[in-house]
Ligand SMILES: Cc1cc2nc3c(=O)[nH]c(=O)nc-3n(C[C@H](O)[C@H](O)[C@H](O)COP(=O)(O)OP(=O)(O)OC[C@H]3O[C@@H](n4cnc5c(N)ncnc54)[C@H](O)[C@@H]3O)c2cc1C
Ligand code: FES
C-alpha cells in the first residue's frame with residue numbers, strides 16, 4: 026500500500042506492506058537508524074518517537090496507522106541536521122551525562138520531549154512517572170532525571186524544533 | 192517480530208465500519224489503538240487477514256455531558272480520558288483509572304473501547320466501569336443497544352458483543368463529590384494489576400480475581416447493612432476463588448483483595464463530600 030508520512034519535516038511517499046511496523050519504516054525504508062528496537066514488546070521504550078506530536082512506541086504502531094501523519098525521530102530534533110544547534114533536551118543529556126551505552130537514549134530523549142510538551146515544568150516525581158515507559162539498563166536513571174529537569178528550564182524544550190542558543 | 196500478512200482498510204465513519212465488517216466477515220478484526228491486538232499479532236496469537244482501522248473515525252472520539260450521564264466515544268484514548276476536565280469533575284474514578292494504565296506512550300495509543308472489548312480481567316477499565324455502574328452502547332446493523340458493564344463481560348477475553356457489533360460509546364453516571372477509591376497492586380512499572388480494586392458509592396469491583404471483574408457481594412451487603420469498613424473488607428474474598436499464577440497464589444490474591452478493599456473503602460470515605 027502507499028503511505029504519505031512527514032518524517033522530520035520532509036514529506037515522503039512510500040510503498041510498504043500493511044504489516045510493516047513504524048520502527049522498521051523509519052529504520053529500513055527512511056534509513057533513519059537512530060530509533061532502536063529493544064524489547065519489541067511495547068515495554069522498553071527504546072523505539073519511542075513522536076507521532077502527531079505525542080510519544081508512541083513505534084514497535085507497536087503500523088506504518089499504515091501513521092499514514093497521513095507526522096513523525097519526529099531523534100535525528101529530527103533541534104537544528105543539527107541543517108547545521109544548527111542541538112535541541113535543549115539533547116544538550117541537557119550531554120550536560121548531565123544522561124547516558125552510558127546510549128542504546129536507550131534516542132527513545133529516552135523523545136519521551137522526554139513528549140513529556141515536556143505536555144508538562145513544561147514537571148516535578149522530579151512527574152519526570153519519574155512520565156518516563157515510566159522507558160528503561161535504561163546502564164545509568165540508574167539519576168542523570169537522566171537531572172537532564173530532564175535541566176532541559177525543563179528552557180521554556181520551549183517540549184517543541185521538537187527548539188535549539189539551544191549558540 | 193512481524194505479524195502475518197493482512198489487508199489494511201481505514202474506516203471513515205461508523206456506518207463505513209459496519210459496511211466493512213459485513214463485507215469482510217470473520218476474517219476481519221477492528222483495530223483501534225492496536226495496543227492489545229498488535230502485540231498478539233506479532234507473536235501470531237491472532238492472524239486476522241483484514242484489519243479495519245477505526246481510530247480516525249471522527250464521530251467515535253469525544254467526551255460529552257448528556258443529562259445525568261457522561262458519554263465517552265469508543266476510540267477516545269486513555270490519555271484523553273485521564274486528562275478530561277469533564278471526567279475529572281464528574282467521574283474522577285474513571286480518569287484516575289485511565290491514568291494507571293501502562294505508561295504515557297501506551298495511554299496515547301490505547302482506547303477505552305479497545306480495552307473494554309478486549310476484556311482482560313487484569314485490566315484497569317473493565318473493573319472500573321463495573322464499579323461505576325457504566326453502560327456500553329453497542330452499534331450493529333439493526334441499530335444501537337445498551338448493555339450494563341456487569342452484563343458485558345462474560346469470560347476471559349469474551350464479551351456480549353455480537354460478531355457484527357462494535358462498542359460505539361461508554362456511558363457513566365455523573366457523581367461529582369462522591370467518594371471513590373482505587374488500588375492497583377503491581378510489582379513492576381507499566382504493568383497490569385496482580386489484584387486491583389475500584390470502588391464508588393458502595394459498589395466494589397475487582398481486577399484479576401477471576402475471569403471477569405469480580406463483585407465482592409458480601410462486602411457490599413455488609414456496607415449497605417451499616418457495618419464498618421474493616422468488617423466489610425474482611426469479607427472481600429468470600430466465595431471468590433481466583434486462579435494462581437507465577438505472580439500470586441490463590442490465597443495471596445484473596446489476601447490482597449481484603450487488604451486493598453479496606454484501603455480503597457477508607458480512601459473513598461475520606462474523599463466523600465456528597
Ligand atoms: C506493555 C503494555 C502494558 C499495558 N498495561 C496495561 C495496564 O496496566 N492496564 C490496562 O488496563 N491495560 C494495559 N495495556 C493494554 C492497553 O490498555 C490497551 O490499549 C487496551 O487493552 C486495548 O485498547 P486498544 O485501543 O489498543 O485496542 P486494540 O488493540 O486496537 O483492540 C483490542 C481488541 O478490541 C477490539 N476492538 C477495539 N475497539 C473496538 C470497538 N470499539 N468495538 C468492538 N471491538 C473493538 C479489537 O478488534 C481487538 O480485538 C497494556 C498494553 C501493553 C502493550
Ligand atoms: S522496542 Fe518498542 S518498546 Fe521496546
Ligand code: FES
Nearest residue numbers: 125127161162163
Ligand atoms: S544508557 Fe545504556 S541503556 Fe540507557
